[in-house]
Amino acid sequence: MSDKRANFGSKLGMILATAGGAVGLGNVWRFPYMVGENGGAAFILIYLGCVLLLGIPCMVSEFIIGRHGASNTYRAYARVSGGKAWKFVGLLGVLTGFLITGYYAVVSGWCLQYIYASVMGELHGDSLFVQNYFTTFSTNPVRPIFWLSVILLTAHFVIIHGVRGGIERASKLLMPTLFILLLVIVVASCLLPGASRGIDFLLKPDFGKVDQGVFLGALGQSFYSLSIAMGCICTYASYYSRQTNLLASAIQVSVVDTMVAILAGLMIFPAAFSVGVNPDSGPSLIFITLPNVFNEAFGSMPVMGWVVSLMFYGLLSLAALTSLMSLHEVSTSFFYEELHISRKKGAVIVTVSTIIIGAFCSLSLGGKDYLRVAGMSLFDAFDFVTGQIFLPVGGFLTCVFLGWFVPKKVVRDEFTNWGTLSARFFGIFLFLVRFVCPLAILAIFLHQLNVI
Ligand code: PHE
Secondary structure, eight states: OOTTOOOOSOHHHHHHHHHHHHSSHHHHHTHHHHHHHTTTHHHHHHHHHHIIIIIHHHHHHHHHHHHHHTSOHHHHHHHHTTSSTTHHHHHHHHHHHHHHHHHHHHHHHHHHHHHHHHHTTTTOSOHHHHHHHHHHHHTOSSHHHHHHHHHHHHHHHHHHTOIIIIIIHHHHHHHHHHHHHHHHHHHHHHTSTTHHHHHHHHHSOOGGGOOHHHHHHHHHHHHHHTTTTSSHHHHHHTTOOTTOOHHHHHHHHHHHHHHHHHHHHHHHHHHHHHTTOOOOOTHHIIIIIHHHHHHHHTTTOHHHHHHHHHHHHHHHHHHHHHHHHHHHHHHHHHHHHHTTOOHHHHHHHHHHHHHHHHHHHHHHHTTOGGGEETTEEHHHHHHIIIIIIIHHHHHHHHHHIIIIISOHHHHHHHHHTTOHHHHHHHHHHHHIIIIIHHHHHHHHHHHHTTOO
16 A cells, blocks of 8 residues: 555545535435425435445445555455455446446536526526427537536546645535535525425425335435445545544535435425426426526516526536546546556546547437437436446445455454444444345345336
8 A cells, every 4th residue: 555645635625525526416306306206204214214224334335445445446446355356346336437427427517508508598488498498408419518528627627636636625615615505595495485385395204105115216316325336435535544534434424415415405395386396306307397496486586596596507517516526536546547647647538538428428319329229318328327237236246345355354444443433333334234235235226127
């Protein structure tokens, strides 16, 4: 383990950077919807259980491999396993992160376009107009590619400044800004007439809706939201200092991520219910439903509508950018360490190749037939393969590796380092990672493939 490896300069910077990687579009476009559809506060409780019993142990497992391996994800797995075949699990993490970058950048680019559109007042019109605006824009062959390149180049710019000067500095600026924007919009949304119905919908517990699917949905959402099994957590942990308490850090990151998700719900539902619109999930929530909501809710106060819309897409872009930075770093560290090139050159390889992948994903939405795979657009195919196959497989193998194959002494030393409190939880942690997490991940995997 080289002493010269870059590291985060402060505890706050490290937590904000890791939380920045975790907080992303998933918190805003998927979590609130899942809460509303799956029993409100009942879902939130199940989600918290999943984070506590499964998300945090998986995150700590990746932290352990990353910090002990002190290297890019591929090499970290190789080192921790003593060069055994487990390194391919690390490679899978890098590959998953790499493939997601291009596709995630497409949607991140859309957020930038919507900042532009908010400033130019292009989103005003009835619901059909807003719907057409999105379809016309997202299937345009040039514009989305321009914006995805802009956001990837921004991430590139941060990454080439290194771990402290780039990622940590940017996160310390961007994350508090994101929080402030979020809080201001929550207040604006909750002050609208009739907002309380939205708050009720989000928070009223309805245990009648809870079934097996709700549990598995909460589980899948917690893994996606915490960026488990994508290489991001492991890569950032390789920059953690020896003094970092891994359990405490995983808890802090999860608290921030969950708070942002719940606040996102308090931002979206009150406004949507105040104008009588039923919230959706995914891209259509953000790019079709919400512009309509802003138009209607603030129709009599156009300046307010303009400001809220601008702040909302600004916030989304920040959330997307910090996640993209973490994804970019996974591949950049892989290339520069494995090919023995400079960080800058590694970053150029990643930026150029992910712009190309993103461009193809974007073009595939324009209905290009040669960009279809197994009956899906390339965009959906990337989402499916990475999110539904690579993520659970990587997560499962990581738990099995850490729980059963990494020498217990290594795991214990990393886990209990700098914390007597952590020492008390070691037994529980090991039990969860050995038995509960792999079984739970297997269940999500089979459920997604409609086997159970
Ligand atoms: N956790 C991110 C979100 O909630 C998604 C993501 C996954 C980001 C993997 C980066 C890497 O949107």
